[in-house]
Amino acid sequence: MAVPVLRGLVLAGGRSERMLTDKGKLHYHGLDQRQHTAALLAEFCPDVRVSVRPDQAADLPAGLTGLPDTFLGLGPLGGVLSAFQADPNAAWLVLACDLPFLTRDTLEHLVTNRQPARMATTFRSPWDEFPEPLVTIWEPRSYGQLLRLLSLGYSCPRKALINSDIELLSPPEPKELRNVNTPEERAAAEQELTR
Template sequence: MAVPVLRGLVLAGGRSERMQTDKGALQYHDLDQRQHTAALLAEFCPDVRVSVRPDQSADLPAGLQPLSDTFLGLGPLGGILSAFQADPNAAWLVLACDLPFLTRDTLEHLVSNRQPARMATSFKSPWDEFPEPLVSIWEPRSYGQLLRFLSLGYSCPRKALINSDIELLAPPVPEELRNVNTPEERAAATQELEQRR
């Protein structure tokens, strides 16, 4: 069986309420987080889209391809389902836009250990041992599974992974999965990244 093509999805449609400003527009590197994350994905995926709310499409930096949410009010799950609606035959490598420590090497580990016969390939969270749904490869067969979970009232992609047949990998550098959600975390992350340069 042919392995489904791998497309990239940057999740940038959140309301960033804790950060009090759009997390995707923050800049920890040379580009903002939407551009930086899309560039990471482009090394592994021939096509990269940025998941946004319909009202955000016009605000994306030039060169980024928006994928407007068609499943509204579902948080990250809405972005993942909207990607599958756009191309149900692809696998989607999904990344949140608030992961400034994530590197190409960690993504390469995920892609090279991908198991297309399973529903998804995910990293185990270093904080609670559960799958990290927003640093995962979702295979085409997960589309129906996610819709089924949604019909049962579950809109948490992590719950879907926990209750499905997935490949769960130990992250090579656990701290790279750290997401940045608040102004205090942003200040600490900016300082740490500057010290590494």
């Protein structure tokens, strides 16, 4: 059986309320995080899209392709479902835009250990041992499962992973899965990344 093509999705449609500014527009590596994350994904995916709210689509930097959410008000799950609506036959490597520590090596570990026969391949969170839905390869078969769970009232992608047949990997560098959500965390991350 053919392995589904792997497309990339940068989740950048959040409201960044705790950060008080758009997390996708922050610069940690010389580019904004939407560009940096898309560049990481482009090393593994022939096509990379940036998941945005419809009102953000015109605000993307040149070179990035937006994928406006069609499932509104669902947070990250809305971005994943919108990606599957755009191409239900692809697998989607999904990354949140607020992961400035994530490196190519960790992504390569995820892609190399991908299990296409399962619903998803993901990392175990180093903080709570649960699956990390925002650094995950979602296979095409997960689309129906996500819609089914949504119909039951569940919009948490982590719960979908917990209740499904997934490949759960230990992250090679756990600290790389640390997301940055507040101005204080941003200041600490900037300091660490310049060392």
